Amino acid sequence: MPAEKNSALEVPVPNNGGGVWGSDVFAEVLRGLDVKYVALNPGSSFRGLHDSLVNRLGNRDPQMLLCLHEEHAVAIAHGYAKVTGEPMAVILHSNVGLMHGSMAIFNAWCDRVPMLIYGATGPVDAALRRPWIDWLHTSRDQAALIRNYIKWDDQPGSMQAGIEAMLRANVIARTEPTGPTYVNFDVSIQERQHDDLPQLPDYGRYQPPLPAAPSTEGVRRAAELLGKAKRSVVLAGRVSRDTADWARRVALVEKLDAEVLTDIRIGASFPTNHPAHRSKPAFFIDDKAGEVLRGADVILSLDWLDPAGTLKLAGEVKAKIIQVSMDYQLHNGWGMEHQGLPPADISLACSPDTAVHAIADELGVGEGTVPEDLPVLPALDAPAPDTPLDIMILAGALGEGLKDECVSIVRLPLGWAGETWHFRHPRDFLGSDGGAGIGSGPGMLIGAALALEETGRLPVAVLGDGDFMMAASAFWTAAHYGVPFLAVVSNNRSFYNDEVHQERVAVARSRPVENKWIGQRIAEPDIDIAGVARAQGLEGMGPVETSGDLVEAIRKGLKLVKEGKAVVIDARVKPGYNPNMVAGLTRSD
Ligand SMILES: Cc1ncc(C[n+]2csc(CCOP(=O)(O)OP(=O)(O)O)c2C)c(N)n1
Numbered sequence: 001m002p003a004e005k006n007s008a009l010e011v012p013v014p015n016n017g018g019g020v021w022g023s024d025v026f027a028e029v030l031r032g033l034d035v036k037y038v039a040l041n042p043g044s045s046f047r048g049l050h051d052s053l054v055n056r057l058g059n060r061d062p063q064m065l066l067c068l069h070e071e072h073a074v075a076i077a078h079g080y081a082k083v084t085g086e087p088m089a090v091i092l093h094s095n096v097g098l099m100h101g102s103m104a105i106f107n108a109w110c111d112r113v114p115m116l117i118y119g120a121t122g123p124v125d126a127a128l129r130r131p132w133i134d135w136l137h138t139s140r141d142q143a144a145l146i147r148n149y150i151k152w153d154d155q156p157g158s159m160q161a162g163i164e165a166m167l168r169a170n171v172i173a174r175t176e177p178t179g180p181t182y183v184n185f186d187v188s189i190q191e192r193q194h195d196d197l198p199q200l201p202d203y204g205r206y207q208p209p210l211p212a213a214p215s216t217e218g219v220r221r222a223a224e225l226l227g228k229a230k231r232s233v234v235l236a237g238r239v240s241r242d243t244a245d246w247a248r249r250v251a252l253v254e255k256l257d258a259e260v261l262t263d264i265r266i267g268a269s270f271p272t273n274h275p276a277h278r279s280k281p282a283f284f285i286d287d288k289a290g291e292v293l294r295g296a297d298v299i300l301s302l303d304w305l306d307p308a309g310t311l312k313l314a315g316e317v318k319a320k321i322i323q324v325s326m327d328y329q330l331h332n333g334w335g336m337e338h339q340g341l342p343p344a345d346i347s348l349a350c351s352p353d354t355a356v357h358a359i360a361d362e363l364g365v366g367e368g369t370v371p372e373d374l375p376v377l378p379a380l381d382a383p384a385p386d387t388p389l390d391i392m393i394l395a396g397a398l399g400e401g402l403k404d405e406c407v408s409i410v411r412l413p414l415g416w417a418g419e420t421w422h423f424r425h426p427r428d429f430l431g432s433d434g435g436a437g438i439g440s441g442p443g444m445l446i447g448a449a450l451a452l453e454e455t456g457r458l459p460v461a462v463l464g465d466g467d468f469m470m471a472a473s474a475f476w477t478a479a480h481y482g483v484p485f486l487a488v489v490s491n492n493r494s495f496y497n498d499e500v501h502q503e504r505v506a507v508a509r510s511r512p513v514e515n516k517w518i519g520q521r522i523a524e525p526d527i528d529i530a531g532v533a534r535a536q537g538l539e540g541m542g543p544v545e546t547s548g549d550l551v552e553a554i555r556k557g558l559k560l561v562k563e564g565k566a567v568v569i570d571a572r573v574k575p576g577y578n579p580n581m582v583a584g585l586t587r588s589d
């Protein structure tokens with residue numbers, strides 16, 4: 001668990017009294033749940049809880065992370081959970097803060113990360129409401145705003161009920177498949193005084209269940225099918241960040257002599273430089289991956305993000321399919337993030353790594369070799385220094401600039417070509433935003449960077465300029481709390497994804513493709529990305545326009561990151577996506 005951030009910061013003067021208040025109890029429970037940080041933007045609906053965190057707990061365990069927008073607070077918790085697998089707490093002010101946070105909650109939900117979201121409402125008892133503002137910020141069934149994309153919510157009616165709600169929300173958020181939960185505290189319950197602190201729970205007795213085991217019969221049949229297969233394919237999907245799980249996965253693949261596909265929307269799941277790895281991690285499978293799937297006789301889907309969509313893209317696939325996933329438990333009829341319904345000849349209802357261990361045990365596969373923390377391995381040579389930047393040249397320059405460094409790639413932009421870089425460890429790459437809600441990159445980078453500090457890895461992100469600007473005010477939190485990272489903004493001065501779409505529409509309608517940039521290009525004036533960073537206390541560098549200048553900026557930036565600084569480099573790139581992404585985005589079926 002990462003240590004507290006900047007221990008000299010935001011230390012309250014000692015408080016030795018003031019009685020016991022409802023929110024003091026909730027703050028104590030938060031500490032009891034072993035939550036290290038609570039990301040928030042303030043609001044009067046939780047002024048009681050805010051006071052308790054500062055004056056009862058002394059702003060430690062958990063420590064507050066002040067954010068300039070609720071969307072950033074949630075994104076920070078999201079990034080943190082992607083590294084640790086642990087939930088961070090977030091507090092959102094009444095209905096308005098919840099509305100601000102909601103897109104980021106959707107991203108976290110789609111990405112299946114645990115998160116403890118707390119909220120507050122004006123007094124449920126109308127007689128207690130202050131004129132005007134308490135009425136504005138009280139909604140009936142506030143959680144209805146987000147209920148379709150969280151696992152559980154409650155609005156407890158008393159302090160005692162609040163304790164139970166917090167315990168239950170914690171268990172549910174951490175139970176696989178993990179996800180966000182929401183507890184909404186009535187301001188009056190927070191601000192009610194009590195004679196004594198109640199008996200606090202024995203937290204060890206309110207833990208998530210042990211991992212569900214797959215059916216013995218299912219594992220036996222899966223092992224038999226895989227053991228006999230002539231050409232098996234493993235779809236390495238939403239697996240854990242655990243190195244022992246990674247080792248066993250690789251060992252199983254080697255024993256089966258299987259082929260493996262990985263996905264750039266989720267974190268590193270298999271060594272991409274392994275001889276069994278096929279094609280490249282991508283948003284949409286390409287022809288090569290399709291060929292692999294069409295040639296398979298057995299496919300093992302390890303909670304692959306979209307097996308039905310992948311099969312559709314591949315064409316005629318004859319293989320028997322073993323589907324490992326518990327994701328169906330979260331499918332609720334509102335969102336379609338469950339994707340198409342895949343066929344399955346054997347279905348194992350457990351986490352993908354539990355299945356891997358069980359199948360490996362059945363086949364007598366050893367533990368495998370735990371991966372090491374290694375320096376980056378780009379798959380491109382360094383480009384000539386005077387080459388103008390595009391997304392491919394940027395990848396080559398990044399590799400050169402980060403040479404010999406052990407980093408975690410926290411985020412890659414939409415146009416990234418998966419073949420340009422290798423991942424050899426679960427922390428080499430953390431994947432994407434889950435819900436494709438733009439404006440999550442900065443917050444998720446900060447949360448991941450916070451969690452990565454103890455790993456010795458340097459957090460590195462390549463962010464789209466649109467993503468960067470939508471959430472630019474997230475960065476102040478990194479400067480304030482001293483969270484180091486290197487962010488390279490792949491600045492094509494456009495919401496380029498949508499230029500791709502306008503081009504498709506123009507072609508289909510025989511209209512001028514030359515107009516695709518209108519309403520998309522972020523130019524005239526060009527944004528001073530480095531200035532936006534500097535204005536908030538970060539180190540801002542650039543703009544750079546060539547490979548050589550980017551390599552130099554990265555090297556300078558790395559020195560600063562190692563001194564604890566958050567660094568942003570503005571890399572001006574020619575607009576463009578890799579062809580596979582363009583094809584996937586613009587398909588009509
Ligand atoms: C909240 C939200 N608004 C709009 C979109 C539509 N959208 C998808 S990608 C994209 C462009 C993102 O721009 P940038 O981060 O600069 O990436 P680029 O495509 O230019 O590489 C937009 C606007 C979205 N997915 N989410």
Ligand SMILES: [Mg+2]
Binds near residue numbers: 464466491
């Ligand atoms: Mg852009």
